[in-house]
Amino acid sequence: MHLPIVTPLALLATSAFAQTTQLFNFTSYVDIENGIIRPNGHLLLTTFSDGRLFTLDPLSPHPEAKLIATFPGATAITGIASIGPDKYAIAGGVRGSYHYTNETIYTIDFNTTTRDTNPNTTVQAVAHLPNAVMLNGMAALPAHPHKVLTGDSRLGCLFLTDTATGETDVAFKHEALSAPANASMPIGINGLKTFGEYVYFTNTARGTFARVRITPNGTVVGDVQVIATLNAEGDDWDDFDFGADGTAYVAQASNEIVRIGLDGSQEVVVGGGDSNVLVGPTSVHVVRGGRSAYVTTRGGTVDGVLYSGQVVEVEL
Ligand SMILES: *[C@@H]1O[C@H](CO)[C@@H](O)[C@H](O)[C@H]1NC(C)=O
Ligand SMILES: *[C@@H]1O[C@H](CO)[C@@H](O)[C@H](O)[C@H]1NC(C)=O
Ligand SMILES: *[C@@H]1O[C@H](CO)[C@@H](O)[C@H](O)[C@H]1NC(C)=O
Ligand SMILES: *[C@@H]1O[C@H](CO)[C@@H](O)[C@H](O)[C@H]1NC(C)=O
Numbered sequence: 001m002h003l004p005i006v007t008p009l010a011l012l013a014t015s016a017f018a019q020t021t022q023l024f025n026f027t028s029y030v031d032i033e034n035g036i037i038r039p040n041g042h043l044l045l046t047t048f049s050d051g052r053l054f055t056l057d058p059l060s061p062h063p064e065a066k067l068i069a070t071f072p073g074a075t076a077i078t079g080i081a082s083i084g085p086d087k088y089a090i091a092g093g094v095r096g097s098y099h100y101t102n103e104t105i106y107t108i109d110f111n112t113t114t115r116d117t118n119p120n121t122t123v124q125a126v127a128h129l130p131n132a133v134m135l136n137g138m139a140a141l142p143a144h145p146h147k148v149l150t151g152d153s154r155l156g157c158l159f160l161t162d163t164a165t166g167e168t169d170v171a172f173k174h175e176a177l178s179a180p181a182n183a184s185m186p187i188g189i190n191g192l193k194t195f196g197e198y199v200y201f202t203n204t205a206r207g208t209f210a211r212v213r214i215t216p217n218g219t220v221v222g223d224v225q226v227i228a229t230l231n232a233e234g235d236d237w238d239d240f241d242f243g244a245d246g247t248a249y250v251a252q253a254s255n256e257i258v259r260i261g262l263d264g265s266q267e268v269v270v271g272g273g274d275s276n277v278l279v280g281p282t283s284v285h286v287v288r289g290g291r292s293a294y295v296t297t298r299g300g301t302v303d304g305v306l307y308s309g310q311v312v313e314v315e316l
């Protein structure tokens with residue numbers, strides 16, 4: 001089955017005003033890259049600031065990000081996926097200009113049951129990927145959650161890593177995952193998630209939101225289907241999440257969250273225009289049965305003021 005390539009509806013230039021609440025922002029500059037919701041409802045936040053991982057309780061009256069782990073040998077951590085009960089895989093490396101070195105897949109285990117049995121399971125470097133250039137989004141295979149797919153924004157591929165053995169292979173390499181040779185920002189695949197039988201991804205340089213079908217063991221079958229194409233020049237798509245029906249909510253790096261319907265239609269949920277409610281959104285986490293989402297941001301300079309990374313709740 002092929003989805004029709006839908007021409008996106010023209011986005012309005014004015015701001016969209018969903019109800020928002022800033023839950024937390026860092027006071028010194030911290031660029032939040034991605035996150036995940038823990039079984040206890042807390043958020044884990046991956047950052048570019050010395051590869052620090054934070055945890056934050058969004059339901060606390062005054063949420064504060066607390067440092068929970070650092071990763072030996074990494075200056076930046078990016079994608080994160082759940083690989084077991086309160087256990088995660090995280091991609092990290094030494095950040096350079098669109099080129100990382102020492103790209104590594106780590107695991108971290110917050111489950112006290114398993115931690116008490118073997119304290120050394122807490123943070124482990126399970127796989128080194130010497131050929132990787134820029135690991136970005138990550139997703140676990142729903143049927144085999146200890147296996148993760150990680151996108152490489154520069155190589156235009158998906159690596160498949162067995163976090164139990166460290167074995168890593170290139171699962172898929174395709175133009176749809178890479179940036180065009182003449183791209184001003186050479187970032188191809190960025191956000192990555194599995195939903196149903198598909199792996200969905202954004203491609204920043206191509207401005208696409210697309211999917212490809214995978215088997216339960218992560219073998220890609222079928223063709224890449226482009227669901228939506230970004231129509232605003234100078235903007236780009238980052239990480240995203242799904243509502244229960246498959247509606248996607250994508251972080252659009254200037255200042256917007258965009259809802260992409262199953263038919264590929266696009267609508268700005270919040271941000272746009274000169275709104276600075278969200279400064280550089282990087283990831284979206286749908287919560288409360290789809291009624292709201294936690295959005296992370298990387299911050300940035302607006303009207304000469306440097307804003308730090310935020311966590312903002314947005315009503316959907
Ligand atoms: C690479 O990462 C490993 C941990 O995975 C660390 O021990 C090592 O020091 C790092 N190397 C460099 C050059 O940063
Ligand atoms: C910890 O792991 C055990 C065994 O896998 C599981 O039953 C339990 O729910 C986990 N706890 C949390 C907090 O995820
Ligand atoms: C944990 O790691 C330390 C240091 O490498 C080692 O001495 C110790 O035996 C390990 N403990 C277990 C339970 O594996
Ligand atoms: C890149 O090349 C394509 C194909 O030649 C062209 O359509 C596009 O405008 C170019 N983009 C940039 C940013 O130069």
Ligand SMILES: *[C@@H]1O[C@H](CO)[C@@H](O)[C@H](O)[C@H]1NC(C)=O
Nearest residue numbers: 214215216217218219220221
């Ligand atoms: C993965 O699934 C495909 C298709 O079902 C099958 O051909 C292949 O043998 C499987 N590979 C492994 C390693 O199980």
Ligand SMILES: *[C@@H]1O[C@H](CO)[C@@H](O)[C@H](O)[C@H]1NC(C)=O
Nearest residue numbers: 022025026027028306307308
């Ligand atoms: C944190 O958020 C407050 C409220 O929006 C804002 O006034 C302040 O400038 C922000 N600080 C940083 C460092 O981003």
